[in-house]
Amino acid sequence: MKAPGKLYIAGEYAVVEAGFPAIIVALNQFVTVTIEESKNFGTIESEQYKETSVNWRRAGDELVFDNRDNPFHYLLSAIRLTESYARACGRELKFYHLSVNSQLDSKDGKKFGLGSSAAVTVGTVKALCKFYQLPITKDTLFKLAAIAHLDVQGNGSLGDIAASVYGGWIAYHSFDHQWLTSKRDDLPLIDLLALDWPGLSVELLTPPADLRLLIGWTGSPASTSHLVDKVTWAKSMDQLEYRTFLQSSRDCLNRMIQGFRDGAIDIIQRELRLNRKLLQHLSAFSHVPIETVALNSLCAIAEDHGGAAKTSGAGGGDCGIVLIDRHEAVDTLLQDWETQGITTLPLSVHNVMDLV
Template structure:
């Protein structure tokens, strides 16, 4: 084949949660999430005898593999590439269901989503690398994946490793831009995986799954502040999940879910009406809801430095809150573009908060 020597390149953007965190892990509870113009890039080149997986972020842990009876066999015992491997496993399973011959290749990963010294910003690098790997292999094997298929295949691969979460970061990495997102019924998927092959699963409607592209108001600006302290999303979500099972917390949690859904619905309407004021009001309501949830769950969602970041932004007319699981990482501000933010950003800097100079990315069709 003449085109076997070409290099396949696929990119997937990072993400930020704007609102609806924690509630979004439950089926049918929406969140607003955004794709950013910082990417994970995956390159694939065909090989003959030995394949490899390499990452600029993990130079000392490059992974080499062979094929034995169609399966990838690894030489390294321990590796940091779980999401990439899961993405390869499920994409190749799908390709094999389509009757395609498995090939050998070198896969290289590079990421903009962490700081130069390797600190995580909380921008969904594990989701982006999963999506970029599925996307690249989709091109390599000529699978012609649609965006819904890409989302579902990457979601299955990511869930196989992480075990929890809403997969909203996968949606942001597939679609980019501003999204209203509700996750699918995870228990349904577990059962459906027992009874269906991937080809069938990818073409099914997944109960509860909703992904809707949103247009932001023309006068809205997104600012991102990084606190310098990475947080573990899986760990924080686990803590909230454990606390909700306690009897006195159950009613508080259910109330939080209902309040969050009502808040996000109003916020989405704000996007549709082009109303920055409505969206900002939603951000402020959601911040209060998350702080209340944190207190009830004994989880430090809004850390003192995030509180400082948000309060400073509010004093300059912005609407601010923690982003994602909280506990550190990033906070977001939605502010009118006409407001001069120079003094705000200086105040952040003086308080050890770094502005991440990233823009919203709109994925091309």
């Protein structure tokens, strides 16, 4: 089973609050998860971590791992949660060999910031649902993967999960995490999956035909969870500034989403530039380094060549994105990026047609 990676277009940081919007895109680079039934014990392997494989057995319905020091935390969380769903659906748990192969990191293991942990989580849930023949819709897949991912990361909007599940360009509003925490204590998993989650919304967007997405990688990875933690701390220290940022981001994103509905490239570009300024202001009062020197250079070069540019995701490294009219020549832009040590990622948007 495959799950695509993602990139944030706009709305970062504000989207971690329930009901606040972001625009995210799924990409044509994937995590592939395969499962083969086995006897007496199971294994978990990854092409990216060939020196580390996990062997596991069962103690009743619980997975018991022989070596706990492993890079598969999100994957293991997805297994635990999906097997809870399988048990609730009356399935008998089995042994299996699970294999993961990811296109979302470089060959030397560096992360591009394309949501590899989310795609691994989604791919694992999808593969196990098929293996156990469980009833699954995109909404159920999102909720299962979101819970599993949140159990490990502890924060974030789960927009990368949404992009991996629904595909294409999406307008995403996060759900109320506190509500989910309280309901998990009160409700069986199947009932929780059937509920409408407060604040959660996913709208598929159709980009203007002449809109082109360019992606540049700075070569410097960043930790989303750590950066979000720092902004969360700053929010408690300056609540007025933070509330102003949230409202400004919501207004900006609502106009940008309408620009997609209207097919208006000029509006989309204008609001992307404004969202960059809002993130720069957030960085200034939170003291979180969102736009690095390399990302600033990436954006400046793109703006000089007619594109609207900003950081993507939490910033602090990883990728920047450019939205530009297809009629604009980009060869010089890409050459200037290369001169500054910025790698162009030759990726395109992936539209999820079904659950396979």
